[in-house]
Amino acid sequence: MARLPSSILDYIAAQQNRHKLRNMTHILTLPIRDSYVTETSELQNATEEQIVACLEKSRDQVRSLETEKHVNFLNMFLSPDAPLPDKFTGLDASRAWLLYWSANAIRVLGGELSDEQKKGIPLTLESFKEDGVFGGGSGQDAHAASTYAAFLALADSDDEDAWGRLINPEEVLKHNLKLKSPDGGFASNVGGETDVRGTYCRLVVASLTNTLTTELTDGVIKYIASCQSYEGGFGGSPGNEAHAGYTYCALAALAILVPIREMDQYVNVESCLAWLSARQYQPEGGFSGRTNKLVDACYAYWVGASLVLINGAVHAGPSLWDRKQLAQYVLNCCQQSGGGLRDKPGCKADAYHTNYAACGIAMSQYIYFPEGENGLYWQATSCDGADTSICPVNPVYGVPLGVAERMRLYFTLKEENL
Numbered sequence: 001m002a003r004l005p006s007s008i009l010d011y012i013a014a015q016q017n018r019h020k021l022r023n024m025t026h027i028l029t030l031p032i033r034d035s036y037v038t039e040t041s042e043l044q045n046a047t048e049e050q051i052v053a054c055l056e057k058s059r060d061q062v063r064s065l066e067t068e069k070h071v072n073f074l075n076m077f078l079s080p081d082a083p084l085p086d087k088f089t090g091l092d093a094s095r096a097w098l099l100y101w102s103a104n105a106i107r108v109l110g111g112e113l114s115d116e117q118k119k120g121i122p123l124t125l126e127s128f129k130e131d132g133v134f135g136g137g138s139g140q141d142a143h144a145a146s147t148y149a150a151f152l153a154l155a156d157s158d159d160e161d162a163w164g165r166l167i168n169p170e171e172v173l174k175h176n177l178k179l180k181s182p183d184g185g186f187a188s189n190v191g192g193e194t195d196v197r198g199t200y201c202r203l204v205v206a207s208l209t210n211t212l213t214t215e216l217t218d219g220v221i222k223y224i225a226s227c228q229s230y231e232g233g234f235g236g237s238p239g240n241e242a243h244a245g246y247t248y249c250a251l252a253a254l255a256i257l258v259p260i261r262e263m264d265q266y267v268n269v270e271s272c273l274a275w276l277s278a279r280q281y282q283p284e285g286g287f288s289g290r291t292n293k294l295v296d297a298c299y300a301y302w303v304g305a306s307l308v309l310i311n312g313a314v315h316a317g318p319s320l321w322d323r324k325q326l327a328q329y330v331l332n333c334c335q336q337s338g339g340g341l342r343d344k345p346g347c348k349a350d351a352y353h354t355n356y357a358a359c360g361i362a363m364s365q366y367i368y369f370p371e372g373e374n375g376l377y378w379q380a381t382s383c384d385g386a387d388t389s390i391c392p393v394n395p396v397y398g399v400p401l402g403v404a405e406r407m408r409l410y411f412t413l414k415e416e417n418l
């Protein structure tokens with residue numbers, strides 16, 4: 001192995017001394033400082049300071065999850081008779097998302113959905129149906145992302161009757177095929193952009209409805225592979241900047257298509273792992289979504305689940321990231337006192353960050369093992385001292401283990417009985 005020049009070793013030692021974080025077992029990205037000041041470097045410094053101040057308050061402790069408060073916060077988004085305040089009008093095209101984020105986060109955090117909430121999910125989604133799939137709200141065009149969110153919210157509702165009533169696998173397949181583009185990608189909507197989010201969202205609903213036909217999947221692996229950037233992570237489409245959100249979509253989509261242990265035959269797993277490792281920052285402990293950007297609690301899932309998938313592929317062991325430091329970032333710095341989880345100190349909690357921070361914690365509190373020939377089935381064992389009130393989450397679907405599997409089984413059996 002090449003030796004690092006002593007100037008860099010001195011630099012690293014100085015940085016470690018600075019934050020008294022010498023006993024590191026993982027290589028975390030150290031802030032690289034030069035004398036050239038930019039808006040980005042100033043923002044990084046200010047964020048780091050704020051987070052260090054927050055971490056110092058709890059010393060070496062990891063705060064526990066304030067589940068009840070978070071569930072109360074999430075209940076607000078699932079209450080049909082108490083409409084959301086005016087400031088939420090901007091989320092009118094994300095109503096399917098709101099249902100998924102809130103219902104899912106409640107379950108992942110170990111809470112329970114009330115019968116009324118479970119019934120409300122299909123009832124609301126019924127009015128979002130469009131062209132065999134779902135729009136973001138009632139009267140809106142069908143979209144890959146809202147369809148994905150609607151399916152997962154329906155899976156979380158456990159309401160099999162509603163699955164049969166609202167989902168017709170043939171129509172789902174027909175819609176997906178209509179949106180497929182010649183390069184192997186999928187458009188998000190009619191006339192919309194083609195990117196790897198579309199690929200992931202469409203493969204998820206296809207796998208849930210057992211409609212992963214060869215016509216649908218032909219050329220898709222090649223499209224996914226073409227999104228990997230020189231950095232190792234994946235961009236939204238070929239030639240774009242590597243970003244953790246798209247990297248997750250690419251790896252999870254690939255895991256639907258190929259045996260998890262064979263992933264390295266299609267994409268560069270090694271460079272992807274190196275890029276994912278560099279997402280964990282020192283001293284913050286959290287993950288960032290891309291090079292030179294700030295840590296954010298939602299990446300506990302986008303990066304965490306990507307690392308779980310990569311670990312399924314290469315079996316590198318449980319230490320691909322520093323779980324304790326990640327937990328300290330998310331739990332000590334991102335729990336809002338009134339409930340909900342947030343991007344970072346100074347931000348307001350929202351349903352999106354609450355869900356993905358919770359799912360990220362679930363990635364970090366368990367070790368996951370792929371089961372069976374493809375990447376759809378997983379087993380989990382809890383890490384030492386883990387908070388097991390939080391559910392293990394399927395790293396391909398982002399719902400508690402067993403939830404997506406049950407919907408997939410439902411449609412498989414239904415087809416066999418036809």
Ligand code: FPP
Pocket residue numbers: 145197200201243244245246249288289290293294296302
């Ligand atoms: C950058 O925002 C964010 C993106 C470019 C999109 C990221 C994609 C996802 C989170 C995945 C979506 C997944 C599905 C299933 C649809 P930013 O510039 O505000 O954040 P950053 O500074 O952290 O990059």
Ligand code: K
Pocket residue numbers: 289296343
């Ligand atoms: K962000």
Ligand code: ZN
Pocket residue numbers: 296297298299343353
């Ligand atoms: Zn975020």
